[in-house]
Amino acid sequence: MKKWAVIDIGSNTIRLVIYIETINHFYKEVENIKAVARLRKYLNEENVLSNEGVQKCLTILKGFKEIIDFNGINEVKCVATATIRQAVNKSDVLERVKGVLGFDIQILSEEEEAYLGFLAVVNTTAVKDGVTIDIGGGSTEITYYENKKLVQFHSFPFGVVSLKEKFMGGSRMTNDERMALQKMVLEAFESLPWLKNKQIPIVAIGGSARNIAQVHQHLKNYPLAGIHQYGMSPDDLHNILQMMESMEVTEIEKLEGLSKDRADIILPAIEVFDMLCKYVQATRFIFSKRGLREGILYKEKAGGKNPSDFILENSIDHLVRDYGIEEGHSDHVAWLAKQIYFELSNVFGNKTNEYSDRLIEQSARIYYIGQYVDSDVSSQHTFNLLAHQSIDGITHKERLILALIASYKNWALLKQYSTPFIEWFSKGELKDIRIAGSMVKLASALDSSKRMLVKKIKVQKRQDELVFQLSCVGNTFVEQYQAEKQIRHLEKSLKYKIILEFISDR
Template sequence: MKRVSFIDLGSNSVRFVITEIKDSGSYQLIYQQKESIRLSENMWDHNRLTDEAIERAIKTLTAFSHMATAMDSDEIIAVATAAVRLADNGPEFLELVKQQTGINLVCIDGLEEAHLGFLGVVNTIGLDDFILFDLGGASVEVTLVNNRKIVESVSLPMGALTLTGTYQEGAEMSEKERKSMLNHIQEVLKEQKWLKDKKLPLIGIGGTARNLAKIDQRAHNYPIAKLHNYELTFDRLEEIYESVCSKTLSQRKKINGLSQERADIIIAGTAVVRELMQYTDSQVMIVSGCGLRDGLFYKYYGEHYLNPSGIMDNILIHSAENILLGMNKIDLIHSKYIARLSDALFEQWCKEYEWPERMRELLRVTALLHDIGKVVNYYSHARHSAYIIANSNLYGLTHREQAICGFMASNTHGANNKFIKTSPYGRLLKGNDLPILSQVSLLIAIAEAIDESHEQSAVSVNTEFTPKDIIVNVWTKANKDMSMADVMIAKLNKQCKKDFKKNLIVRWHESL
């Protein structure tokens, strides 16, 4: 087992996480902290980090260094970005950090900053083609991604903090000042012709993107508080922009979802996002809760455990198996076996019922994690599984898809529609999601019943469909007692009649 600390010292905030990597290769975040230190505040008159900002940074980094020691962290990987990169006294600051905290803080260039942000996103959001932006206090890194590879990347020296400091003289930003700021943003973007009218989804990293999502969620009564992979349309962004521009600082501090510490720079931050969406002709911004610090982890994990690129081939299955590795060995083997059986059944049944192909991937994830709730309590573990699945770091799923997986897990052990209707996640479902997830979850329940003894007795399955019956033929290893499987399968006939209007029949055959 190993514990590694990661520090991302930005121009506005400093983020600190400790990740534990087990001998199995599974990993888990065990501690995180964020502090707003505004390192770049008031540095632009003389292009130097101020004594006050340095003092705030040293104080916070000293505390983080202590936490790393207290939590038995084996090493600290720490990077600094735009503020330190652009400050004339940046090298002196790095040396001071080393002397006073013991942390070897490395200042990375804009391309490396963009690459780390890319690693944080490409491993946690299931898109192949997108435009990524990481908006900080002093800069914004913009990256064009095609087929999960970086095509072009640039670091632009305009952040929420620096734009506010440059264009706002008084306590409030006047309309004239705001127009001057917008003109500047537009002129900077016009130089990046490779971004013009790409019509790709925009993925946003950073405090501004997260705060915009929170504001939108609160305004529209979104049923859950999850930010990662939340979608914000341009029309809604425009509403938020007009709202923050029309309010005074004291009024902005009262906006539901907006952090008070960001109220003074939210106009500039929102303006950058708005202009970027217009310039690229993006209709939606997808918020990423994972960014540079996560990229640091994936770079480290790739180099030591996976591959030098740090890019996962299948982020959904990888993240599901990472969660699964926390189970005991018997349940782990059983879950992977159930996933294979369920997949075989899906291959046969989807030809008859024409489910969306995407359901196959959701089935695989649910089958792998359907018993994960046992780590809470065996009793009602299906409902515990539903909660864990809906709230885990399952990357590559939309919020709605994650809810579907959770409800399919609950259905495998007989949870009813009332459970779904009373869950806040139930509001995320659309159209015929409910009947389809109920049908598909039966496949996992059948596979679970076949392997009730956890002996992995079944070798193969084949399904026949008649007007009145669904007949599942199961070939087993020789001399296997399937009596307990018969008991469990009998309990599923009621669900089969409800969802398919047919009887469920399972026939056993010994494999030669």
């Protein structure tokens, strides 16, 4: 497979990410290697990057080059952000890197850095109107977008490393230091009147944001994996800030979810996040695992085209292909599930459950995806695979619903899977998931032979019975047998007797 590498030379860390190009021309991350450099510390008051700093950068890049050469990668995108951008001797730095290692470094402008973060967010989350913030080691990029269109951007020449150096002299921030930091940050935000009182979500990018999300998840014993699209309230964020303000760095280091190399710089980051939430009057504080590097990926490999409205659908496409699901069968089961959903909605005069046909359709496309691991326990594997991996374009609760529907086997297992999340759902919601799972289970049975023989579904209500008229082509003996076995799940969830009428249209 063709491989492609991105090197991101940041002010705090330098990172190498390796992607492989899949058969559908999608690039999948296979390696992600980080080295803490703290280059911002080597930039003096005259903005000269010291020889020690340059040498540290070269040492890390040399190690990355060995990995790149080992993997036989010919295409490498190497970018640098705030520290190199601010260095007055940046030309010399670029020449040394080029001469020693052969890497051509592109220094991203403030606008480019902000845009790439925005591009990653709008291509991987469902937040249509929002503010993004990416706090690096030496700069902070903020954007405001509406309907996934960039409206405003700004880059501040401060980041977590420079804020720590300026406002945190010891192992704890003093009250005077905190007040000075808050005054400086507030003045910075007030220079952006287009941010004030927007009352929309904030989407935070970068390592500091990721660590805060992980800490919050550990504090509340969060039962799902992954921080991409994980959200918390501004009050939750403020509570974490208050907790850390009272702690020494040695105590912060012990917090579960926090990287030890960020313990001394996390507090300035949370101060900035907290103040931004208040300035924006944010409705939610959401974390994006996708950031600058993914923005580069979308710009370089997807042509920088406008973000799709079908982020979830594209994510499911990748799962279908990654796990070797037969696409024709997957699409037909999804179509059957939608037909059942719409027919039942029409019969009952309202929606049969509160979940959109979109979630039902996408669940059907990956129904029992866990067969890839073990067909004997495919339901359990399906639930675990889907519930505990990032799926772009949906919230964590929607991802859980997707997993519960796609893994539906019976009511007993649904209750078992949902037990750790009992506070997430009302009884009515679980009933709706049961109905949706039963519909998808029947849809899968109606294409048991994977020949797409059922072409039309019509549902009629006759007294206390529901009659499914199934127009078919060919011999549907397999579908009839499996559907008759599985129909009882939908009968129990709807509390109606169901009659299946297979009508051959030869």
